[in-house]
Amino acid sequence: MRVKPIILILTILLFNCKTQNIPLYVGTYTSEDSEGIYQYQFNTETGELSGEKLSAETKDPSYIAFSPSKKFLYAVNEGDESVSSFEIKKEGNLKLLNTVSSNGKYPCHISVNNDGTKAVVSNYGGGNVALYSINSDGNLIEASQVFNHNAENQESHAHSAQFYKDNLYVSDLGRNSLYQYIKDKGDYKLKTPSIVKMNENDGPRHFALTKNGQYIYIINEYANTITVAKEVNTQFEVLTVESTLSEDFNGDSFCADIHLSEDERFVYGSNRGENSIVVFKRDVKNGTITKIQNITTEGNWPRNFTLDPTGKFLLVANQKSNNISVFNIDKETGKLSFNNEVKSPTPVCLLF
Numbered sequence: 001m002r003v004k005p006i007i008l009i010l011t012i013l014l015f016n017c018k019t020q021n022i023p024l025y026v027g028t029y030t031s032e033d034s035e036g037i038y039q040y041q042f043n044t045e046t047g048e049l050s051g052e053k054l055s056a057e058t059k060d061p062s063y064i065a066f067s068p069s070k071k072f073l074y075a076v077n078e079g080d081e082s083v084s085s086f087e088i089k090k091e092g093n094l095k096l097l098n099t100v101s102s103n104g105k106y107p108c109h110i111s112v113n114n115d116g117t118k119a120v121v122s123n124y125g126g127g128n129v130a131l132y133s134i135n136s137d138g139n140l141i142e143a144s145q146v147f148n149h150n151a152e153n154q155e156s157h158a159h160s161a162q163f164y165k166d167n168l169y170v171s172d173l174g175r176n177s178l179y180q181y182i183k184d185k186g187d188y189k190l191k192t193p194s195i196v197k198m199n200e201n202d203g204p205r206h207f208a209l210t211k212n213g214q215y216i217y218i219i220n221e222y223a224n225t226i227t228v229a230k231e232v233n234t235q236f237e238v239l240t241v242e243s244t245l246s247e248d249f250n251g252d253s254f255c256a257d258i259h260l261s262e263d264e265r266f267v268y269g270s271n272r273g274e275n276s277i278v279v280f281k282r283d284v285k286n287g288t289i290t291k292i293q294n295i296t297t298e299g300n301w302p303r304n305f306t307l308d309p310t311g312k313f314l315l316v317a318n319q320k321s322n323n324i325s326v327f328n329i330d331k332e333t334g335k336l337s338f339n340n341e342v343k344s345p346t347p348v349c350l351l352f
Contacts, residue, residue, distance in 0.1 A: 020045045022309065023092045025055065026317065026324070027064040027075060027349030033322075034345035037061050037075060039092045040324075042352070047313045047326045047339040056086055056094035063109045063304070063349045067116040072097070072138035073351075074119055076107035083107060083121055083132070085140045098139045103130040103146045104158075109206075113163040120161045120168060127156030129170050131188060145188060149175055159221075160206045164213050169195075171204045173221055178204055178236075196229045196236045208260045208267070215287040219244070219258035219269050226258065226269060226280070230287055239288055244269050244278040246294040257304045262311050266334035270302040270316065277305065277316060277327070279334055293335050298325040303348040313339065317347035324350070 021041045028034035036058040041051040060079035066072070073086045073094060081102050086094035104126020112119050112134070119132045119140065127150040130143040149156035149172050157174030168181040168188050180195045181188040196218065198204060203222030209215070216236055218227040224244050229236035244255055253273030260267055260282070267280040267289050275297050280289035299318025307314050307329070314336060316325045324344045327336040 022352065024049065024315070025064055025073065025092075025351040026344060026347050027061040027304075027351070028344075029062060029319070029346045029348060030058075030060050030079070032346050037064060037073075037086075037094060038344065038347075040342070040344075042308060042313075042315075044308060044310050044312070047328065049315075049324060049326065049340075049342045052342075052344070053092075055092055056096065058084060058096075061349075063107075064351050065110050065112050065119075066351065067112055067134070067138065068114060069116060072116075072134075074110050074112060074140070076102060076110050076121055078106055078108060081105055081107065081123075083110065083119070083130075083140060085134075085138050087138055097137070100132070100140050100142050102126075103143050104128045109160040111160075111162050118163065120163065120170075122158040122161050122170070124157050124159060124173075127158060127172075127174060129158050129161050131168075147179075147181070147188075147190070149177075149179070149193075151175065159204070162207070162209065164209055167213075169207065169209070169216075171207055171218065173203045173205055176200070176202055176204065178207065178216075178218060192235075196227060197238055198227065199223065199225075199241065202227065205255060206258050208258050210260065210264055210287075217258055217260065217267055217289075219255045221255045224253050224255055224271065226255075226267065226289065228287060228289060239286075242280065242289055242291060244271055245274055246276070249274050249294075256302060259305065259307060261307065261329075261334065268305070268307075268314065270297070270305050272301045272303070275300055275302060275318075277302065277314065277336060279336060281334055292333070295327070295336050295338075298338055298341050299323045304350055306350040306352060309352055315350050317344075317350050319346060319348050322346060 061075035085097040104123025106125035109122040131145040166183040170179040202220035205221040279293040300321035305316040
C-alpha cells in the first residue's frame with residue numbers, strides 16, 4: 001500500500017529535476033573547433049552546465065538573439081556577411097529558415113524589437129546598420145533600410161544597436177558616437193548622430209538602458225570606462241564616467257559587454273585583457289554607479305556574458321580559453337563568486 005506514495009514522490013522529484021534545467025544557446029567563431037550554434041542545459045538550482053550539443057551548423061554565428069516568443073532565433077554570420085533565421089524545434093534543435101545579406105562586412109550584433117517584427121544588424125567592417133522586417137513565420141525579409149555612418153575623414157565601426165519603444169539607438173565605436181533614430185510612418189529617421197557627449201577615443205561598444213529609458217550605461221572599448229548618462233529634455237546628459245579596471249592593473253585591456261541586473265541595482269561589465277567582470281552598485285534614485293568588485297573570469301578574453309533568468313547566476317563566454325564560466329550572484333550585494341566552468345569551443349555569445 002506504500003508503493004503509490006513512493007511513486008508519487010519519485011515523480012515529483014523527477015519533474016523538479018527537469019523543470020530546473022533550461023536551455024542556453026551559445027554563438028561561436030568557427031575558425032577552430034566550433035561548427036556553429038551550440039546548446040547546453042543549465043541547472044538553475046546548482047549553476048551547472050551539461051549536455052553540450054550542436055544545434056545548428058553555420059559559419060561564425062558571433063551574435064545571436066531570440067524572437068520575443070522564443071520560437072525563432074536569429075544569428076549574424078560574421079565570416080559570411082549574412083544573417084540567418086532559425087526555427088527552434090523539439091529538443092532545442094534549430095531549423096534554418098532563410099539567410100539574407102548583412103549589407104556590410106563583419107556583422108557583429110543583432111537585436112529584435114519587442115513585437116518581433118523588426119531586426120537590426122550592426123556591421124562593424126561596413127560601418128552601417130541594416131534594418132529587416134520579420135514575417136510571422138520567422139523568415140527575414142531583405143533589408144528595408146541601411147544606414148551608412150561612414151564620413152569622408154572618419155571610418156565608422158557600428159558595434160551594437162537596440163530598439164526602445166519608437167527609438168533605435170546605435171553605438172558606433174569608430175566615430176565615437178551614439179546615434180538615435182526615431183520611427184516615422186514605419187521607417188526610421190536619424191534624430192541625432194550624437195545623443196551623448198563622449199570623451200575623445202572612448203570607443204562606445206555596447207550599452208544598457210534602464211526599463212524606463214531614462215538612464216543609459218555605455219561601455220567603452222578603448223577607454224575601459226562606463227559612461228553614465230541621463231535623459232534630460234530628450235537629450236542625454238553625462239552624469240559620470242567610471243573606470244572598469246582594477247586600480248593595480250597596468251596592462252592592455254578592452255571592454256566588451258555590459259548588463260544591468262533585473263532589479264537595476266547593479267551594473268556588470270566585461271574586460272578583455274584584465275580578463276575580469278567588473279561590478280558596480282547602482283543608485284536607483286540618481287543613476288550613478290560605484291565600483292565594488294573586479295573578479296577574474298577564470299578564462300581568457302571574455303566577450304559577451306549574461307545573467308540567467310533567475311538572477312542567481314552570471315555566465316561568461318571566454319573566447320580564447322574555450323570555456324564558459326559560471327558565477328553565483330549575491331542578490332543583496334551584487335558581488336560575484338566563482339561556481340564552475342565548462343569547456344566550450346570558441347564561445348562569444350550566450351543566450352537564455
